[in-house]
Amino acid sequence: MGQYSLRLPDSILKASKELAVKENTSMNQLFATVIAEKISALKTEDVLRQRALQSDIVKARRALSKIPVGKVLVGDEIKAK
Numbered sequence: 001m002g003q004y005s006l007r008l009p010d011s012i013l014k015a016s017k018e019l020a021v022k023e024n025t026s027m028n029q030l031f032a033t034v035i036a037e038k039i040s041a042l043k044t045e046d047v048l049r050q051r052a053l054q055s056d057i058v059k060a061r062r063a064l065s066k067i068p069v070g071k072v073l074v075g076d077e078i079k080a081k
Contacts, residue, residue: 006031 008016020030 016027016030020027023030025033
């Protein structure tokens with residue numbers, strides 16, 4: 001496991017300490033979790049962007065056109081803009 005010295009603005013350090021106490025975890029675990037979550041979010045964004053570049057809108061519309069029209073369930077309505 002590696003080590004990295006981190007300099008933080010006082011306000012972020014204070015908020016981090018408060019959150020670590022609230023979450024009943026160490027500062028180290030808090031930072032590791034927060035960094036891991038950010039890395040995961042960025043990687044997910046990259047994967048979705050790459051998949052979107054491979055998409056075919058004509059095929060997608062063709063597939064959607066095969067869905068039968070039926071009663072719209074409450075909460076599933078699309079509100080007109």
